[in-house]
Each structure stands twice: as structure tokens, then as C-alpha cells.
Amino acid sequence: MSPPADDGIVLVPATTGWVERDGVVYVAHLPDGPPLVLTGSGVVVWQALVDGGTLTDVGERVAAATGESAAGVRPGILAFVGGLADAGVVVVTPPTAHGG
């Protein structure tokens, strides 16, 4: 898995279902699954990316929610989103695909 470029656009595709319950996010690629369980900072990142935008936008939202610097959270976000993309629950469009 290679981390996505940080100006890539991230979106949750229609083939993803997710439920937030008691501070935990359960997310699955549909129709096959299995469900993944996101807790702690994973929930913060999920909440920051469900409305879409670039990964830079997501980083800024996470930074605002946690009080950390955008530069400080970026490596963790890129790795985490890369994992979600590998699981098929988010899609990251490379910068070249949307005109950079």
C-alpha cells in the first residue's frame, strides 16, 4: 500500500455502508463486507472525510478537531486513508485525475 498524495480527493463511494454507534464507526464495503471497526482517532478521521474534499481538507478538519497541527497529523491521515482505500471503503482520486 502506498499512501495517497495529500491533494488527492477522497470520497466515500455508494458501495460503502457505515454506522456510527456509541463513538465507534462500523464501515463495510458492500455487498460483501466484512465490517471494519474504527475507534479513537480513526473515528475522528472518518468524520473528517465523509463530507469529501481533498486530503489536505481532511487534514485541516482533523487538526481543528484535535488541536494538533495540520502538518503533524498529515502522515497519519495519509497512512490511515490508504488503508481504508485498500479495504475499498473510500476512493482517493489522484490529483492528475481531477486536473491537479
Place this chain on the structure above:
Amino acid sequence: MIEAVVPVAVRVELAHAAVQRLAERTGVDVLHIKGPAVHPGLRTRPSTGSDVDVIVRPDGVDLLMRALHDHGWLVETTFAAGSAFDHAANLYHPSWGLLDVHRHYPGMDRDPAGAFATLWRDRNHVELAHVRCAVPSPLAQSLVLLLHAARSGHAGDEHPDVAPNWTDRTPREQSGIRDLAEETGATVALAAATGHLDEFAGSPEAALWEVFVHGGDRLDEWGARLRAARGPRAKAGVALHSLAVNRYYLGQRLGHPPSRPEVVAEFFRRFAAGGRAVATRAVASRRGRR
């Protein structure tokens, strides 16, 4: 980010969404019923079900069943082996758990395609796991829940679903549910659910629902089904089905998939049990006449 234990209610909601996406991909119309698909005001208690229920447009059932199979769903009980109404197949998926696929809904089984079309015409939508799922209108949901209550042997005010879906409904809403029942062929079944079955006393269909509402043995049930079946062909089908061996339930009882000799032995056991039940009835009837 791990696979871990997922609460049942969450798994059920995700499973509804999974079935919805598969149905869309297959081009088959499905209506989600029961559990989280039910309008919150129609339940007196939180949803505790562990399975997913959908009604499928009848001409799409085979297509959906093939798609489910292709995506890892295993058939636990076939349509013919499920219930007295032959209405649902039960499936299991390692990620999603249990699914009941209804090819028609008990009580609305006279014209399944017409009944589905009526429910589909008035459908609403809910978001389950952020996936838009079609559900029956609130009145139709009440009808579905009432028909289920009638089959559960708790009709009248006893079943918890009867109050919010009938007793507490306004006269106008009750009239709407009656109209919907008439349109879907469920008038007698609705009467069974609401404690008015006596209005249809003497009809074969009422006799069938009488068994579910007030109880009865298998002989009562099969006798009522035979009387309710329309035409010689349907009656012959019921008679044959009454003796057919349900391989799934036999396997559950034996603890292993039944062999052919075990199925044959079960067939003759059922035949003999049926004969004994008839003989017992005959003796009791003779004694009653003395």
C-alpha cells in the same frame, strides 16, 4: 482499523444495506421490512431481531437468489422447506448473519405479484447504514406487522405489535389498513390479527388462520391448508407437501446432513404419525358421539 465484534443491531443495519446494494446491482426490487426498516413510531420496543427481512418482487426472486449465492450467502432453508406458507428462504452470510428472503408475504399470498406492486407503489425510503432502502408505507408496514402478529399466535391485544399498529391507530388509519388489506388479498388475515376472524367463520381461509391464532396440531394445520388451497392442483400440492421431508430440519435434529435412508425412514415416520393422528381423532370423535 480491525475486524472485531460488531453489535447485532449494527450488523443487521449493515446487512440491510448489503442486500440493497446487491439488489440494485441485480436490477431486482426489494422492500425492507421489520427490524431497523420499521418506522420508529410503529414499534413499542427497540428492535431486537438478529435477522434481515426483505420482500422481493416475485419475478426477480430467482435472480436475487443467484446473486446472493454468488456473494457468499448460504441457503439454510429453502422456500419449500421453510414454513406452512412456503413464503421465505433463510440464508446465512459470514459477515452479515441471517437473511429471510420473502417471495410473498403470508396473508398476501393469493396474488404475490399484485400485492408486491401495491406495496411498491406506495413505498417510502429509509437510510440504513447510509444506504437508501425502499420500505413499505407506514400503513403497509402496520399491515405487515399485524399479519406477522396473526401468525405468532398472539392476535388480539396480546401481541405487542397490535397496539401501535391497530388499536392505537385512528379510525381513518384503520380504514386505510383495511383498504390495503383488501387490495393485497389480506382481509381475512388482517381479521385474524385484529380479533375479528369470526366475521369470516366457515370460510376455508379463516379456518387456516384459526389454527395460527388459536393453536392446533400439524394435522389441524395441514387440514386447514388443504381446505384453503384453491383447485385440485393446489390441493394435491398441499397433500404431497404435508408428507414431504424437510431435509434441513431433519438434519438439525440428527446433527448431520441426512442420508437417503434417513430421509426415507423419516417419510414413513411422518406417514405413520399422520395415520395415528387421524385414528386418534376418529376414536375421540366416536367417543364424543356416544
